[in-house]
Amino acid sequence: MGETLGDGIGHSTTTAQAWLAAQSCNDMSLLAFSEQVINGLIIGIFYALAALGLSLIFGVLKIVNFAHGELYMLGGFVYYVFASLLGLPPVAAVLVVCAVLFLIGMAVEHLLIDPVHRGKVERADEYTIMITFGLAILLQNLLLSVFGPWTKRPEAIFRGRIEIGELIISGDRLTAAGVGVVLIGLILYLLRYTWAGKAMRAVSQDRETASVVGVNAKLTGMLAFGLGSALAGAAGALIGPVFLVYPTMGVIPVIKAYVIVVLGGLGSVPGAILGALILAQVENLATVLIPDTTRALAYKDAYGLVLLVLVLVFRPQGLFGEKVRRS
Amino acid sequence: MIGRDVFRQVVVGAAILALFLAVPLLGLGEYWIYILTIGFYYAILASSWSLLVGYVGRISFAHVAMSGLGAYTSVVASGRFDLPLMLSIPLAGLVTGIVGLAIGRLCLRLHGAYLALTTIAFSEIVRITITAEHEVTRGSLGLAAVGLFETTERIPYYYSFLALLVTCLLIMWLVLRSRIGLFFVAIREDEDAAASLGVKVVRWKIFAFTFSSVIAGIAGSFYAHFVQLVTPSMMSIQEMGFVLSMAVVGGFQNIFYAALGGIFLEVLLETLREIGEWRMTLFAVVVILILRFAPNGLFGELMRLALARRTRT
Numbered sequence: 001m002g003e004t005l006g007d008g009i010g011h012s013t014t015t016a017q018a019w020l021a022a023q024s025c026n027d028m029s030l031l032a033f034s035e036q037v038i039n040g041l042i043i044g045i046f047y048a049l050a051a052l053g054l055s056l057i058f059g060v061l062k063i064v065n066f067a068h069g070e071l072y073m074l075g076g077f078v079y080y081v082f083a084s085l086l087g088l089p090p091v092a093a094v095l096v097v098c099a100v101l102f103l104i105g106m107a108v109e110h111l112l113i114d115p116v117h118r119g120k121v122e123r124a125d126e127y128t129i130m131i132t133f134g135l136a137i138l139l140q141n142l143l144l145s146v147f148g149p150w151t152k153r154p155e156a157i158f159r160g161r162i163e164i165g166e167l168i169i170s171g172d173r174l175t176a177a178g179v180g181v182v183l184i185g186l187i188l189y190l191l192r193y194t195w196a197g198k199a200m201r202a203v204s205q206d207r208e209t210a211s212v213v214g215v216n217a218k219l220t221g222m223l224a225f226g227l228g229s230a231l232a233g234a235a236g237a238l239i240g241p242v243f244l245v246y247p248t249m250g251v252i253p254v255i256k257a258y259v260i261v262v263l264g265g266l267g268s269v270p271g272a273i274l275g276a277l278i279l280a281q282v283e284n285l286a287t288v289l290i291p292d293t294t295r296a297l298a299y300k301d302a303y304g305l306v307l308l309v310l311v312l313v314f315r316p317q318g319l320f321g322e323k324v325r326r327s
Numbered sequence: 328m329i330g331r332d333v334f335r336q337v338v339v340g341a342a343i344l345a346l347f348l349a350v351p352l353l354g355l356g357e358y359w360i361y362i363l364t365i366g367f368y369y370a371i372l373a374s375s376w377s378l379l380v381g382y383v384g385r386i387s388f389a390h391v392a393m394s395g396l397g398a399y400t401s402v403v404a405s406g407r408f409d410l411p412l413m414l415s416i417p418l419a420g421l422v423t424g425i426v427g428l429a430i431g432r433l434c435l436r437l438h439g440a441y442l443a444l445t446t447i448a449f450s451e452i453v454r455i456t457i458t459a460e461h462e463v464t465r466g467s468l469g470l471a472a473v474g475l476f477e478t479t480e481r482i483p484y485y486y487s488f489l490a491l492l493v494t495c496l497l498i499m500w501l502v503l504r505s506r507i508g509l510f511f512v513a514i515r516e517d518e519d520a521a522a523s524l525g526v527k528v529v530r531w532k533i534f535a536f537t538f539s540s541v542i543a544g545i546a547g548s549f550y551a552h553f554v555q556l557v558t559p560s561m562m563s564i565q566e567m568g569f570v571l572s573m574a575v576v577g578g579f580q581n582i583f584y585a586a587l588g589g590i591f592l593e594v595l596l597e598t599l600r601e602i603g604e605w606r607m608t609l610f611a612v613v614v615i616l617i618l619r620f621a622p623n624g625l626f627g628e629l630m631r632l633a634l635a636r637r638t639r640t
Contacts, residue, residue, distance in 0.1 A: 064440040066447070115619065122622060123515075129386045129443050130575065131618050137568035138611035145604040251564055255451050258444045266439075298459035305452045308445060312433050316441075 031166055036284055038169060042177040044280030046239050049180045050253055051260040051272040052187060053231035059204035059267035060224035061113060066132040068232050069254025070139035075101055075233025076240035076249060077143055080154040090157040094179065097237040098230040105229025108135065109222045117207075117218065136250075144247040156241035176238040183234055184273065187227065191269065200224050204267060252301050259304040263311050265321025274319060279304055335634070340583065347489055351482055360481040362597050363590065367488035368550045370589035371495050373573040375542035377585035378499050380574065382508065383535040384515035385435070386443045388567055390543050392450030393423045395562030397544025398551035399457060399464060402472040405552075407463075412475065416548045423544025424537055431533035438518070442536070450562060458559045469558035472551045484553050491549055492586065495542055499582050502538070511535060565607070572610045575617055578624025587626050 050072055057065045065071075075097050083093035112131050116124045156172035157179065163169075191197035199220045202210040211217045236250070243249070260279050264271025286303045290296035311318060351360055376390045397419035404415040430449060434441040457464050464470055476483045502508060510531045513521035522528045551557045560566070569592070577588015592610065599606050621628050 064444060066443070112615070112619065121619075123384065125440070126380060126384055126386060127618060127622075129440060130380075130571065131615060133388070133568070133571065134575075134611055134614040134618060137565070137572070138608060138615065140565070140568075141604060141607040141611060145608055248564075252451065255448045258448060262441070262444060295459065298455070301455055302452045305448050308448055309433065312437070312441070312445065316437050 035167055035169075036288060037281070038167065039173075040281045040284035041277070042169075042173050043284070044277040045177040045180045045184070046235060047253075047256055047260060047280055048184060048273045048276035049231055049235035049238070051257040051264070051276050052184060052269065053228035053235075054254075054257050055261050055264070055267055055269055055272035056187075056200070056224050056231070057228040058261065059269070060200050061109070061221050062267075063113065063116075063128040063132070064258075064266075065225075065228065066129060067108075067135040067139065068228070068257060069250025070136040071101060071105070071229045071232040071250075072236040072253060073143065073245075073247060073250035074104070074139060075236030076154075076245035077147065077152075077236075078233065079237035079240050080152050080245050084152070084154045090155050091179070093155075094157075094234060094237050097233045101233030102226040102230040105226040106222045108229070109225035113225065114218060114221065117221070140247050140250075147247065149247060151244040151246045152240075153244055154240050157238075170242075172241050176242060180235070180238055183231065187231065188269070190227075196220075196223060256301075256304050259308045261318075262308060263318055265318030268318065268320035271318055271320035279307060282307060336630070339630075343587070344493065351485060357481050360485050362594060364481065364485045364488045364553065365550075366590035366593035367485075367492045368546055368553070369570065369573055369593050370492050370586035371546040372543055372570045373577060373589035374496060374499065374582040374586040375539040375546070376570055377574045377579045377582050378503070378542075379535050379539045381580040381582070381585070382503060382511040382515060383532060385532060385536065386440075387446045387536060387539070388443055388564075389430070389446035389450040389453075390539070391566040391570055392446075392453045392562045393427065393540045393543040394547030394550070395457070395557070395559070396426065396453060397423045397547035398472075398557045398561065399470070400544070401548035402470050402551050402557050403463060405473055406470065412473070412552060416545060416552075419548035420541045420545045423547075424541040427537040427540030428533065431536040435532040435536065436529055447564075450567065451564070454559050454562050457562075464559075467559055469556050472555045472557060474555050475549070475552045488549065488553070491546070495546070496582060496586060499542070503582070507531065507534070568607070568611070572607075572614045574624075575614045576610070576625055578627030580623060581627060584624050584626035584630070588624060591625070 050068070053071075054065060054068050057063065057068075078097045078100050079093050082088045082096050083090050088096065112135065113128065115121050116128060121127045156176070158171045158175040160171040161168055162171050162174050189197075191201060199210070199215045200223065202213075202215050203217050203220045203224075207217050210220075235253075236245075239253075240249075256279060260275035261267075261272055263278065264273070264275030283300055283303050287296045287300055290299075347363075350363065372390060372394060376387070380386050400422045401412070401415040401419040404410040404418050405412055410418070430442075430445060434445045458466050460466075461468075475487060503511070510521070510526050513524070513526055514528055514531060518528055547561075550561075570589075573589040573592045574585040575588070576592055577586065578584030596606055599609075602609070617624060623631060
């Protein structure tokens, strides 16, 4: 998800992958192709985890959380502290990350976002964008000051390789994706069948009316922001061992999450999941199809922008979004 | 009453300008002249960003990317194609204008946070592209640029940046004082109401975004020929955070306060050199507190207090 500048190991493995991909391009065998698709699927699950939280927060609170990438990064660092420095078992550390980020998210909503709903802020739209961006800058520099710019490689849930027939998949990715699927399933269950989930859906449809019929909109907002943050943190914790942990690790993934939620429709949960899978496959296949491999890889993070432009031109409301109110 | 307030503000502005004009004569070291010159560059960025955010109510995260795009345009045009700076700097403004127009047309038909979302993606893509195309840009090593002047003295640069800042502020002020400024504020207050009264909402939003992008591009190209090196790091998210901090701390609802915020924060950044990375952490905390509790910014609140006291006596 975040093979950007500064991660020596992550970069060299992906370069090797691209080389392999280029080789397989010459005789696009079924094996190589399915390996690509499965890799894309795994990356897509990581993307979905990050985008789902963003979508949840937008749905209930109608704000875009510009600190989402930094909550993801924070998840990576909390995981690093608990799994590598304190030696907790990795799965337990992921749960700790979820709990810590949930509390942080609730606190952020209470302190910074809720004043908007109490009418304490002029120009609410600009305020929420700037305050979450300010929070992002704060978290990035805080972690930079405390941990330094160096990359960390926390313990993975499972190392080694998994072989399915002739297919070889690295174990840390596959297990991380597996945990990710469980978490996504849990959130979908929560939203559909529990009272809290119904409250969140009610507030996302109409905050006023939900309040009238007895939903505590403030608490629901805090819950949504907490859950969204926990999902972002979980994504960071799961992906940290694969693509390393460092203070700017959230910048590129969160931009992908923005592309995904616009593609899926702002605030749509199924849209976020489908959008994530689409973006991952588009990136994957575009990298293989462009002949100059080093260049194709350098631009891997740029394909999302092409997708974003296409969506904004042809279907601004996204795949699942409601039509935006026009002036 | 309002006339007298404006008069007082003009007097304060003239006094500040006179102060900055006199600074090099007061025997300040070369180093601080250099820092103030960079401060003027940031003042241009912060004020032109405020033009969009404070008056139209739309947020762009591509402002430093536009500045970087302008810088690279001018440096490549003058370095590779031997264009004189008289042509390459306007070319930088033209390129950022065209890019701004394209992004604006794409996102500003829509309500909500689409401009912020698209510009943050755009700025990272520009940075990635410039880093990746090393045959032209030498990647993260950066590209050497010719200077504005033959001399290595700081003073000519100081005055030319001050002149550029004053020119940009004057042009923005004239635009904001015209009908266009009223359209901007109408759009900020209530887009639907403005549209119902015949304001071409989309057109003026696009105009504001393009206008502020052109100013950023020209400022960036001047900056490149001042520090004589452009690197992709001048368009990072951190830089954008810095410019946002300047506008918010100064007061983003007024271009002059934002400009002062730019100079103020750049000087503060140098003064606090000892605490290293913690400076930006500190600035970010201040930004969050100001946004939450004093949205007029430091200079906005000071001016408000000063005016309130004078009217009472």
